[in-house]
Amino acid sequence: MSSEFRILIVDDEKMVREGIVCTLPWEELHIRVVGTASNGRDALDLVRKLKPHIVLTDVRMPFLDGLELIEAIRDEAPHIKTIILSAYDEFEYARKAIQLGAIDYILKPIQADELTALLRRVAQMFQEDVEREILLNGIRKRVRESLPSYLHALQKGDLIESIRFIKDLFPASKPAMWKYGRDILTIVIQELHLDGNLPFFMEEILSEIRTSSDLIHSATDLDLFLQVICGILQDRVIKNQKPTLPSVIQTVLEFVHTHYAEVITVQGVAHWIGLNPDYFSHVFKKYMGVNFIGYVNRYRIDQAETLLKQESLKIYEIAERVGFQDYKYFSKLFHQWKGYRPTDVRGKRSL
Numbered sequence: 001m002s003s004e005f006r007i008l009i010v011d012d013e014k015m016v017r018e019g020i021v022c023t024l025p026w027e028e029l030h031i032r033v034v035g036t037a038s039n040g041r042d043a044l045d046l047v048r049k050l051k052p053h054i055v056l057t058d059v060r061m062p063f064l065d066g067l068e069l070i071e072a073i074r075d076e077a078p079h080i081k082t083i084i085l086s087a088y089d090e091f092e093y094a095r096k097a098i099q100l101g102a103i104d105y106i107l108k109p110i111q112a113d114e115l116t117a118l119l120r121r122v123a124q125m126f127q128e129d130v131e132r133e134i135l136l137n138g139i140r141k142r143v144r145e146s147l148p149s150y151l152h153a154l155q156k157g158d159l160i161e162s163i164r165f166i167k168d169l170f171p172a173s174k175p176a177m178w179k180y181g182r183d184i185l186t187i188v189i190q191e192l193h194l195d196g197n198l199p200f201f202m203e204e205i206l207s208e209i210r211t212s213s214d215l216i217h218s219a220t221d222l223d224l225f226l227q228v229i230c231g232i233l234q235d236r237v238i239k240n241q242k243p244t245l246p247s248v249i250q251t252v253l254e255f256v257h258t259h260y261a262e263v264i265t266v267q268g269v270a271h272w273i274g275l276n277p278d279y280f281s282h283v284f285k286k287y288m289g290v291n292f293i294g295y296v297n298r299y300r301i302d303q304a305e306t307l308l309k310q311e312s313l314k315i316y317e318i319a320e321r322v323g324f325q326d327y328k329y330f331s332k333l334f335h336q337w338k339g340y341r342p343t344d345v346r347g348k349r350s351l
Helices: 014-023 040-050 066-076 088-099 112-155 159-167 177-194 202-213 219-240 247-259 266-273 277-288 292-310 315-321 327-338 342-350
Strands: 005-010 031-037 054-058 081-086 104-107
Touching: 005 014, 005 040, 005 112, 014 031, 031 040, 040 054, 040 066, 054 066, 054 112, 066 081, 066 088, 081 088, 081 112, 088 104, 104 112, 112 159, 112 177, 112 219, 159 177, 159 219, 177 202, 177 219, 202 219, 247 266, 247 277, 247 292, 266 277, 266 292, 277 292, 292 315, 292 327, 292 342, 315 327, 315 342, 327 342
Parallel strands: 005 031, 005 054, 054 081, 081 104
Antiparallel strands: none
């Protein structure tokens, strides 16, 4: 294991903090202690400053308790893995922590060998995340290079060829390769979308993938899953080859692409183009396959993702720059549309 991971230790008892720092074989674990904190409030400040991979935290602390800290980390930096320290009479807290996304819990008094084993497992999880990211980046590159041939198979209705294309992307050397189904199909759909061949149905298909992929438990399940999703893709790509959009819709799209950071309403745009709002909504959805505000928000989300990858602005500043004043609403829509959170885009940089 070559990567070194950063850990933050949080406990209101100084002896506990120092005991953990001095006792565990950090070098062997490939983990570096980057800081300690005595309460949740200071810990959250350090999380933002030090960007640890792992946070080991007590439950009961002043200012911000362990559960509130874990919840804040989940919302701001969900890639961080959290572990709870819990006394025997605090098991209910530990259970709630797991529900909030904590990896596991350790009972006090802490046994060094038990905590070492858990941290070794968490570090291995991070290493697997890194390896998975490298693997998926390679698959994305292959998809981009082969996209024209795959698109041709979809456009001519060759379902067998389109399924074969996706199956060839799966890493044959990996055990239980079917576990990669959701990620690989998401990549294919995103690339089709970016290439302009799947502009209006991306969310619908990603939603189907998120729902159906939970039912995949074998290679046979994967085959059935691919048949369904490739059939949907084929149908949507063919539908996208429709006649040129009416000029009024093209005008509206140009307006959205230019003014997306401003306040945009159905009523305002309908008045601008001289149509009744209800009629405009009907026409827009007929040709675009999505309601007007839905299209506007999706375009904003696409622009936000580009900024997240290119700019060093805070996430809430990017949300405001693309037209969202409510950060929580922006984050919710981003996750719904992309299948991952805006913090995940930033989180991948720190791995």
